[in-house]
Amino acid sequence: MSSNYERTAGSRKRLDAWGIAGWVFLLLLLVFTVVPLAWMLSTALKTQLGALQFPPRWIPTNPTTENFRMLLDPNDDIGRRFLRYMLNSLWVSTATTVVGVLVAVPAAYAFSRFRFPGRNSLFYGVLLRNMFPAVIFLIPLFILMRNLRLVNSYGSLIITYLTFGLPLSIWLLKGFYDNIPVQLEQAARIDGASRFQAFIRIVMPLSAPGIVATAIYSFILAWNEYVYALTFITDDRKLTVPVGLQRFFSEYVANWPGLMAAAFLMSIPVVVMFLVLQKYFVRALTEGAIKQ
Amino acid sequence: MGRVILDNVVKRYRDVVAVDHVSLTVEEGEFVALVGPSGCGKTTTLNLIAGLLELSEGNIYIGERLVNDLDPKDRDIAMVFQNYALYPNKTVYKNLAFPLQMRKTPKDQIDQRVRETARLLSIEPLLERRPKELSGGQQQRVALGRALVRNPQVFLMDEPLSNLDAKLRVQMRAELKRFHQDINATIVYVTHDQLEAVTMADKMAVMSGGLLQQYDAPDIVYNQPVNTFVAGFVGSPAMNLLSATVEVDGDTTWLRNGNDWASALDAKRGAIAQSASTDAVIAGLRHNAIHLSPTETPGAIPVRIYTVEPTGDLTFVHGYLGDLLIVASVPPGTQMHPDDIVWATFDLDQMHLFDGVTQMALASEA
Numbered sequence: 001m002s003s004n005y006e007r008t009a010g011s012r013k014r015l016d017a018w019g020i021a022g023w024v025f026l027l028l029l030l031v032f033t034v035v036p037l038a039w040m041l042s043t044a045l046k047t048q049l050g051a052l053q054f055p056p057r058w059i060p061t062n063p064t065t066e067n068f069r070m071l072l073d074p075n076d077d078i079g080r081r082f083l084r085y086m087l088n089s090l091w092v093s094t095a096t097t098v099v100g101v102l103v104a105v106p107a108a109y110a111f112s113r114f115r116f117p118g119r120n121s122l123f124y125g126v127l128l129r130n131m132f133p134a135v136i137f138l139i140p141l142f143i144l145m146r147n148l149r150l151v152n153s154y155g156s157l158i159i160t161y162l163t164f165g166l167p168l169s170i171w172l173l174k175g176f177y178d179n180i181p182v183q184l185e186q187a188a189r190i191d192g193a194s195r196f197q198a199f200i201r202i203v204m205p206l207s208a209p210g211i212v213a214t215a216i217y218s219f220i221l222a223w224n225e226y227v228y229a230l231t232f233i234t235d236d237r238k239l240t241v242p243v244g245l246q247r248f249f250s251e252y253v254a255n256w257p258g259l260m261a262a263a264f265l266m267s268i269p270v271v272v273m274f275l276v277l278q279k280y281f282v283r284a285l286t287e288g289a290i291k292q
Numbered sequence: 293m294g295r296v297i298l299d300n301v302v303k304r305y306r307d308v309v310a311v312d313h314v315s316l317t318v319e320e321g322e323f324v325a326l327v328g329p330s331g332c333g334k335t336t337t338l339n340l341i342a343g344l345l346e347l348s349e350g351n352i353y354i355g356e357r358l359v360n361d362l363d364p365k366d367r368d369i370a371m372v373f374q375n376y377a378l379y380p381n382k383t384v385y386k387n388l389a390f391p392l393q394m395r396k397t398p399k400d401q402i403d404q405r406v407r408e409t410a411r412l413l414s415i416e417p418l419l420e421r422r423p424k425e426l427s428g429g430q431q432q433r434v435a436l437g438r439a440l441v442r443n444p445q446v447f448l449m450d451e452p453l454s455n456l457d458a459k460l461r462v463q464m465r466a467e468l469k470r471f472h473q474d475i476n477a478t479i480v481y482v483t484h485d486q487l488e489a490v491t492m493a494d495k496m497a498v499m500s501g502g503l504l505q506q507y508d509a510p511d512i513v514y515n516q517p518v519n520t521f522v523a524g525f526v527g528s529p530a531m532n533l534l535s536a537t538v539e540v541d542g543d544t545t546w547l548r549n550g551n552d553w554a555s556a557l558d559a560k561r562g563a564i565a566q567s568a569s570t571d572a573v574i575a576g577l578r579h580n581a582i583h584l585s586p587t588e589t590p591g592a593i594p595v596r597i598y599t600v601e602p603t604g605d606l607t608f609v610h611g612y613l614g615d616l617l618i619v620a621s622v623p624p625g626t627q628m629h630p631d632d633i634v635w636a637t638f639d640l641d642q643m644h645l646f647d648g649v650t651q652m653a654l655a656s657e658a
Contacts, residue, residue, distance in 0.1 A: 183377035186344050189364040190371045190448075191438070192394030205381050 044068070044261035051256045060238030067261035078248075082109040082262060084237060085244035090269070092154050092240055094159040100169055100218040101211060103162070109199065113182065123174075126167045134164060135227065142231055156232045157240070161225060166216040172217070176210035177203070212280040220270055241266045293478045294355030294368075294445035295320045296341060302349035303336050303502075309337040309338045312502035313350070318446075318495075321476045323469075325489035326470035329500035334482045337499070343367050351422045351655055355445050365394070373453040376431045378423035379600050384410075384434050385419040391442045409441045429460045436471070449481045453488065453509070465492060485525050490514065498522050518652040523576045523644060529608060532582065535648060538565045541603050547575055552558070552614025553593040553604060555638055564655045572648025581642035582620035584609055584634045592635035595620075600628055609634075 038058075044067055046060040048100055053061075073079035110116075111123050129137075141160055142151070151158040168218055180203055180283055204211075210290035226242040239247065245266065296318040310332045310343070318324045326334040339345040341352060343364040343602035352359050359367050370391070378387050387410055392402045396587040410416045413433045423431055432452065438449055452468075453461045469492045472479055483489055489496040490510040497507045498521075506518045510526075512561040523531045536547040536555075545562030548554040555575075557565055565573050584595065597608060606621045608629055613636065620636065645654040 180376060181375060183373045183375055185381065186342070186364070187371065187373060187438075188379075188390070188394075189344070190342060190367075190369060191391035192365045194363065194365060197394070202379055220436040 040260045040264055043257055044264050046257050048255065048257060050254070060088070066084055067257045067266060068265070069259065071261055071265060074077070082099050082244065082265075084247075085143050085239050085241045086265070088154070088238055089223055089240040089242075089266075092157050092161070093219050095158045096165065096222040097215050097219045099158065100162055100165050104166055104169035104173050104214055105207075105211060107166075108170045109177050109203070111170065112174045112177035114184075126170055129163060130167050131141070137163075138227065138231060141228070147223070150232075151233045152233055152238060154238065157222070157225075160228050161218070161222040167223045169214045169218060172214055173210050176207045180206050209280040216273055216277060219273065223270060293476060295353075296446055296480060297353040298337070298341070298350070299352070300341060301337070301347060301352060303333075303340055303345060304348040305528065309502050311340065313504075313505045314499075315350075315506050318478060318480055319327075320478055323472045323477075323479045323481065323492060323494045325481045325483055325496045326494035326499060327483055327489040327496055327525070328505075329487050330406050330484060332499040333502040334484075334499050336502075338448050338450055338480060338482045342369060342371055350463040355382070360475055367443045369443040369448055370442065370446075371448040371615050372435045372439050372452045374454055376452075376455075378422070378431060378434055378438070380423050380606045383422055383428070387423070387434055388419075388437050388441050391438060391505065398443075403474070405441055409437045412440070413437045419508040429454050429464065432456060432464060436468075440471075445478065447477050447479045449479060451483055452481075454483070454485070462652065468492060474529065487528060489651050492527070496526075498525060502526070516653070518653050519574070520574055520576070520646050524636060525652075526580060529579055531576045531620045532579070532616075532620075533646075534577065534613070534616065534618070536573055536575055538568065538571045538573055540566065544633065546642060549614060552616075555593070556591065558640055561640055561643065561645065567654055568645075568647045569649050570647075573654070574646040574648055574651070575638070576644030576646060577617050577618075577638055578642065579608060579621040579637040581620065583637045583639065584611075584620050584622055584628070585637070586632075586634055589637065592623070592637050594633050595636045597628055597630050597634060599630055611612075611636075 020231075023268050028231075036091045042058055042060060045063045045065070047062055047064050049065070050057075050060050050062060071082045072084055077176045080275050108127075111119065145151050145156040146159075151157070184202050184206075185195075185198045189195060193201060224242060225240075226246075229243045230246070233243065241262075245259065245262055248255070248262060298314055299444045301311055301314045302309065308365060312331075315634040316324075326337055328334050334516055336345065340347055341354070343359065343362060346361055350658060354367055354369065361436075361555060377388065381389065385406060388406045389402050392405060393411075406419075407416070410419055413436060414428065415433050418426060418430060418434070421532070423434065426434065429517050435452065456476050465488060466603060471477070476506055481489075481493065486496075493510060495508060496506045496513055498512050498513060500521050506513055506522045508516075513522060513526050516532075520533055520616050534547075534549065536549045539546040539548050539554075540562075545558075546554050547565065548555060585592065587597060587649070593613060595613050597611040598617060599610045601610070602624060605624065607626060607628075608619055608621055610617060610619050611634065612618075618636075622628065646652060647654055
């Protein structure tokens with residue numbers, strides 16, 4: 001009894017030492033990520049003059065929402081352009097996500113459930129693309145897009161993002177389907193469902209967290225992408241936000257508050273998506289990894 | 293309820309034959325157990341009946357219909373899986389309702405059937421729970437309920453009890469048997485546990501290597517195994533199988549194993565032994581057909597005890613007869629210890645004889 005007690009006490013103490021180290025590490029990580037974000041928000045609320053003040057201040061002396069108003073005002077020249085970029089990004093990212101999920105779900109399911117000739121080589125073939133840095137494909141894809149007359153179109157970006165995002169989406173989702181016992185579908189088929197009905201009514205709801213995670217992943221990938229958007233799109237009306245921001249940077253080089261406000265607005269959709277769906281996302285990452 | 297006919301059923305995976313020309317008939321209302329060691333083809337056979345796998349050859353009839361090319365949903369069967377396969381995102385009620393919904397049963401009828409089934413299986417208080425909130429036994433019952441809810445022609449069960457703990461398994465075994473009697477269901481039941489088959493089934497089909505070895509009532513399979521595989525598989529502890537050569541010495545027929553042992557046979561068994569294709573035979577003796585005695589008697593064979601297992605109502609003694617490990621039972625409390633030499637005599641009335649070459653039972657002992 002007493003030795004048992006000591007052992008628990010000992011392990012708790014050891015846990016505490018590791019615990020403290022863990023907390024310190026996490027705290028550093030938190031500071032590292034939060035400080036730039038806080039600085040971004042702080043600067044976005046400053047006036048042009050306030051941003052250049054020395055020594056810099058965390059709390060703006062005359063906080064203003066003028067920068068946001070300017071960016072979100074469709075009657076303002078800058079606002080019109082910024083909103084246009086946002087809409088472009090939204091369209092490209094959403095299309096990438098929707099098409100990606102529509103393709104990845106059946107593909108992953110097939111890889112998980114069916115044995116067909118060439119299954120393995122196809123599966124690893126799908127992953128082959130991810131073994132090379134994306135930049136390698138920049139010139140070949142640009143030439144391809146030019147020949148397809150897709151330069152300066154949203155399509156060029158959607159197709160490109162799909163080729164990057166799909167392999168990992170399929171890989172991620174396959175892990176999900178592998179973990180759903182095949183007997184559930186068999187039971188459904190015996191209970192009166194067709195193969196397709198069994199998939200829609202039994203498998204789909206169970207894989208919802210995985211699908212949500214995959215969707216978020218594709219969306220963020222497309223939303224943040226810069227190099228391809230810069231190369232494929234030259235028409236100012238079709239630029240996506242990351243490239244558009246860079247234009248701001250060069251045209252309004254001194255306007256730090258405006259740039260920070262734009263950066264802040266750009267990060268909102270992703271943050272909101274995470275907050276709404278984080279429950280699924282966490283479940284996806286854990287459930288996909290651990291076998292029941 | 294309907295009957296199931298398997299007619300020369302074959303399932304091949306490339307060059308592996310998983311089920312090899314199996315033919316058997318499950319009569320209406322019969323409880324048939326498919327038994328055999330892992331990989332013997334019993335689950336494959338069940339999946340072929342269910343339609344979850346495609347036949348390579350042969351025909352399967354359910355009721356009076358040929359179902360070879362029918363989808364599982366059109367075969368009018370229900371299945372209970374080893375892991376129960378309850379839909380984890382649905383409540384018990386919805387799990388039970390699902391088969392009826394898929395068949396477009398009117399809502400009020402669904403409700404009535406679900407509640408009736410729940411009452412029958414005493415799971416009414418659980419209807420609003422989800423599968424993961426249930427114990428193993430409760431999940432098992434829900435799985436049974438989902439099969440029962442729509443009066444199928446045949447129930448298929450794939451090791452439904454093997455995930456339960458020992459005590460619950462015995463209890464559910466009794467419940468399943470009672471369930472079979474109450475609703476007069478046709479049941480095809482897969483198990484690797486021959487005890488489940490013996491205790492519950494009307495008939496058992498013993499499979500090995502994709503082949504159907506024997507298909508008969510459990511007591512016949514137990515008492516008249518057709519070959520050494522069935523003899524060794526059915527019954528616990530397994531039957532002792534002793535290789536021997538037949539020697540005829542005047543009127544007496546002897547079974548002899550080198551210098552280890554020899555045993556004289558009576559006239560009837562002598563004749564049976566001599567009918568073997570060569571002089572090689574295998575004598576099959578269950579634990580209760582070998583008598584062990586601490587004192588030497590004429591004709592007794594020495595056995596060196598390896599270990600002694602008291603089980604309460606019987607004590608099993610494992611020992612070396614020559615270099616073959618055999619098992620015999622003695623009344624509880626008998627004083628025997630490892631490395632003692634004891635003396636074995638065979639009960640000829642309970643001796644099975646198999647051909648040493650073909651491994652098939654010789655004649656019938658009837």
